Amino acid sequence: xxxxxxxxxxxxxxxxxxxxxxxxxxxxxxxxxxxxxxxxxxxxxxxxxxxxxxxxxxxxxxxxxxxxxxxxxxxxxxxxxxxxxxxxxxxxxxxxxxxxxxxxxxxxxxxxxxxxxxxxxxxxxxxxxxxxxxxxxxxxxxxxxxxxxxxxxxxxxxxxxxxxxxxxxxxxxxxxxxxxxxxxxxxxxxxxxxxxxxxxxxxxxxxxxxxxxxxxxxxxxxxxxxxxxxxxxxxxxxxxxxxxxxxxxxxxxxxxxxxxxxxxxxxxxxxxxxxxxxxxxxxxxxxxxxxxxxxxxxxxxxxxxxxxxxxxxxxxxxxxxxxxxxxxxxxxxxxxxxxxxxxxxxxxxxxxxxxxxxxxxxxxxxxxxxxxx
Amino acid sequence: xxxxxxxxxxxxxxxxxxxxxxxxxxxxxxxxxxxxxxxxxxxxxxxxxxxxxxxxxxxxxxxxxxxxxxxxxxxxxxxxxxxxxxxxxxxxxxxxxxxxxxxxxxxxxxxxxxxxxxxxxxxxxxxxxxxxxxxxxxxxxxxxxxxxxxxxxxxxxxxxxxxxxxxxxxxxxxxxxxxxxxxxxxxxxxxxxxxxxxxxxxxxxxxxxxxxxxxxxxxxxxxxxxxxxxxxxxxxxxxxxxxxxxxxxxxxxxxxxxxxxxxxxxxxxxxxxxxxxxxxxxxxxxxxxxxxxxxxxxxxxxxxxxxxxxxxxxxxxxxxxxxxxxxxxxxxxxxxxxxxxxxxxxxxxxxxxxxxxxxxxxxxxxxxxxxxx
Numbered sequence: 001x002x003x004x005x006x007x008x009x010x011x012x013x014x015x016x017x018x019x020x021x022x023x024x025x026x027x028x029x030x031x032x033x034x035x036x037x038x039x040x041x042x043x044x045x046x047x048x049x050x051x052x053x054x055x056x057x058x059x060x061x062x063x064x065x066x067x068x069x070x071x072x073x074x075x076x077x078x079x080x081x082x083x084x085x086x087x088x089x090x091x092x093x094x095x096x097x098x099x100x101x102x103x104x105x106x107x108x109x110x111x112x113x114x115x116x117x118x119x120x121x122x123x124x125x126x127x128x129x130x131x132x133x134x135x136x137x138x139x140x141x142x143x144x145x146x147x148x149x150x151x152x153x154x155x156x157x158x159x160x161x162x163x164x165x166x167x168x169x170x171x172x173x174x175x176x177x178x179x180x181x182x183x184x185x186x187x188x189x190x191x192x193x194x195x196x197x198x199x200x201x202x203x204x205x206x207x208x209x210x211x212x213x214x215x216x217x218x219x220x221x222x223x224x225x226x227x228x229x230x231x232x233x234x235x236x237x238x239x240x241x242x243x244x245x246x247x248x249x250x251x252x253x254x255x256x257x258x259x260x261x262x263x264x265x266x267x268x269x270x271x272x273x274x275x276x277x278x279x280x281x282x283x284x285x286x287x288x289x290x291x292x293x294x295x296x297x298x299x300x301x302x303x304x305x306x307x308x309x310x311x312x313x314x315x316x317x318x319x320x321x322x323x324x325x326x327x328x329x330x331x332x333x334x335x336x337x338x339x340x341x342x343x344x345x346x347x348x349x350x351x352x353x354x355x356x357x358x359x360x361x362x363x364x365x366x367x368x369x370x371x372x373x
Numbered sequence: 374x375x376x377x378x379x380x381x382x383x384x385x386x387x388x389x390x391x392x393x394x395x396x397x398x399x400x401x402x403x404x405x406x407x408x409x410x411x412x413x414x415x416x417x418x419x420x421x422x423x424x425x426x427x428x429x430x431x432x433x434x435x436x437x438x439x440x441x442x443x444x445x446x447x448x449x450x451x452x453x454x455x456x457x458x459x460x461x462x463x464x465x466x467x468x469x470x471x472x473x474x475x476x477x478x479x480x481x482x483x484x485x486x487x488x489x490x491x492x493x494x495x496x497x498x499x500x501x502x503x504x505x506x507x508x509x510x511x512x513x514x515x516x517x518x519x520x521x522x523x524x525x526x527x528x529x530x531x532x533x534x535x536x537x538x539x540x541x542x543x544x545x546x547x548x549x550x551x552x553x554x555x556x557x558x559x560x561x562x563x564x565x566x567x568x569x570x571x572x573x574x575x576x577x578x579x580x581x582x583x584x585x586x587x588x589x590x591x592x593x594x595x596x597x598x599x600x601x602x603x604x605x606x607x608x609x610x611x612x613x614x615x616x617x618x619x620x621x622x623x624x625x626x627x628x629x630x631x632x633x634x635x636x637x638x639x640x641x642x643x644x645x646x647x648x649x650x651x652x653x654x655x656x657x658x659x660x661x662x663x664x665x666x667x668x669x670x671x672x673x674x675x676x677x678x679x680x681x682x683x684x685x686x687x688x689x690x691x692x693x694x695x696x697x698x699x700x701x702x703x704x705x706x707x708x709x710x711x712x713x714x715x716x717x718x719x720x721x722x723x724x725x726x727x728x729x730x731x732x733x734x735x736x737x738x739x740x741x742x743x744x745x746x
Contacts (some may be wrong), residue, residue: 026703313733313740316726328718328745330399330733333726334710341719345701346712348721353689353706360686360703367686372701 007143010115012107013054016099017067017121022358023287026345027322029373035121036074039285046122048078066099091251096259101220105235108213115142117210123284130280138210138276140174146274147211147267151203152282157193160286162186162205166275181273184265206282223262227255287354288338292320345372380516383488385480386427389472390440390494395734396660399718400695402746408494409447412658419495421451439472468629474593478608481586488515490583496657503653510649511583513547519647520584520640524576525655530566533659535559535578539648554646557638579655596635600628660727661711665693718745
């Protein structure tokens with residue numbers, strides 16, 4: 001299947017910019033999702049950071065963004081170079097299989113031998129060189145017919161990430177680091193995560209998948225033939241005047257399911273999933289503990305302060321303060337604290353409880369407090 | 374010196390309503406001092422609660438309030454029965470000797486044998502019967518020529534209160550519980566407070582002093598003759614058209630000093646201070662730990678919520694939340710926490726750090742953030 005041209009020339013980036021990031025409420029919410037925030041303190045939103053990481057790899061003309069209609073203006077504001085034909089708008093969220101599958105189906109019609117890579121809009125990676133090196137090898141593995149994932153070498157027994165179990169190397173010339181995956185595992189408990197770290201054969205699932213578009217769709221069709229048929233029908237109408245009608249007819253009925261289940265896991269089970277171990281820093285900034293860690297430089301005694309107009313007076317306190325108001329925030333003797341101050345909602349918790357924020361959001365939904373979600 | 378009439382007929386209450394309550398920032402502040410808040414959750418401000426406690430003792434016509442000019446409207450709003458001739462306005466705060474001394478000097482001119490009692494505007498007492506019984510005995514001791522203080526029987530080794538060391542009983546018929554004080558001691562450390570509690574001869578200084586007005590002024594004059602002369606001059610002008618001019622001339626130069634130093638301690642040192650042990654509940658609500666305790670009914674696992682429009686969603690959290698905004702406040706896994714949410718300032722601390730709030734207020738003053746004080 002290998003083409004003789006450089007496979008990077010056929011590479012197209014896809015950024016699904018969908019999730020709200022419930023664990024980051026009340027900072028992240030329906031009208032201000034996680035990817036529109038500067039959580040890394042870099043001066044850029046996470047979405048913009050993702051774009052800046054991908055543009056040198058695929059070129060700015062070859063980055064497709066899949067996002068909700070409500071976020072179109074914000075996304076285009078962040079990404080002025082985003083071409084109209086690279087914007088895929090969802091009328092309602094349908095999880096990652098529909099988002100990435102539709103993008104793949106649209107692109108494969110335009111360019112049959114396209115190699116696509118999907119990259120979450122809301123992750124943080126600082127080592128651009130390491131990232132590009134891994135993507136480059138993943139593209140080579142994709143060119144060889146594999147579905148390639150980028151795994152992250154664990155630095156601690158994290159319980160907030162999924163893991164990929166790997167074994168043995170693959171003999172791909174242009175992807176010397178590629179290894180073969182045999183299983184995806186969900187977020188483990190601490191004991192299991194500690195075993196994974198000691199074992200050495202487990203990598204974090206970085207949520208980055210690279211493959212030929214046709215290979216991805218073929219794999220998807222094995223697990224979800226109906227969903228593939230609907231996506232294919234929608235893609236056929238996409239670049240025609242029928243797009244709107246097709247979206248209205250097809251999109252609302254699409255099955256909500258993550259691509260991990262429809263593509264990555266089945267591919268791993270059948271020996272078609274290659275993993276490139278990424279030796280770069282990576283964080284999915286999944287909760288406030290992750291934000292505190294990103295900003296403290298690993299020093300747990302530090303207090304990280306986010307917010308352009310933050311006014312904070314802290315005494316003997318550590319953790320993270322995120323201020324979206326001009327209010328004075330005073331902390332006294334609170335350690336490992338998380339304070340998120342927004343105009344209509346305030347969260348006070350600790351890093352250790354950061355994963356429980358989602359449960360609060362669920363409770364707010366049930367209790368009729370969706371005005372603050 | 375004892376008169377033959379019931380000395381309660383000569384009793385006049387004085388409420389100095391001055392202090393801001395810096396340890397309760399950002400709830401309590403210059404334009405909304407502690408005494409104007411309902412910290413007991415009774416539905417009344419502390420000032421109103423004080424009035425309601427005293428009115429049955431002295432009658433509503435015999436309660437004088439000394440407060441700042443800026444608080445006149447708020448005070449009169451809280452106390453509609455407060456007579457004009459019972460309002461003493463301070464042009465600037467001059468601590469308790471000037472406030473109580475001036476009230477005493479005004480009253481003694483109107484009624485030479487008046488017995489006065491001064492009662493802080495911002496304390497909480499629920500046991501009205503026990504309170505009245507103690508005041509009644511204190512008035513009897515005052516009638517016998519003593520300066521009487523009401524001491525509170527300690528229930529724990531509190532470090533936020535001053536103590537009065539007592540010994541031996543006084544043979545006053547109408548004040549059978551009266552004992553003699555020999556020393557006032559400032560807020561102790563925990564070790565010392567524990568010794569005091571074990572010793573049994575130490576009572577909390579409830580800040581309630583009852584005496585003949587002439588006796589109080591005589592005692593004051595021994596410690597601060599100049600201050601007494603100024604107060605006396607001001608009082609002489611008070612009920613005349615010269616009041617305004619006298620206030621402008623004299624008030625700004627008055628020495629700032631607490632009555633503990635000018636009257637109570639010297640009286641104790643010279644054997645003239647009687648103490649009535651109060652067997653009622655009492656709290657000066659000096660910090661947020663006190664508020665948490667008042668509202669938890671002593672159950673440390675409880676979360677107390679103050680604020681008419683409070684919207685709080687708490688999970689595995691305890692302590693106190695005070696909301697002055699309509700914002701949703703979510704707490705997750707924070708115990709013994711203090712959250713005070715006001716429109717322009719937010720405080721997050723713990724009960725254990727409650728006494729440190731004043732230091733933050735001092736830091737805010739120094740750092741030019743007095744807009745939130």
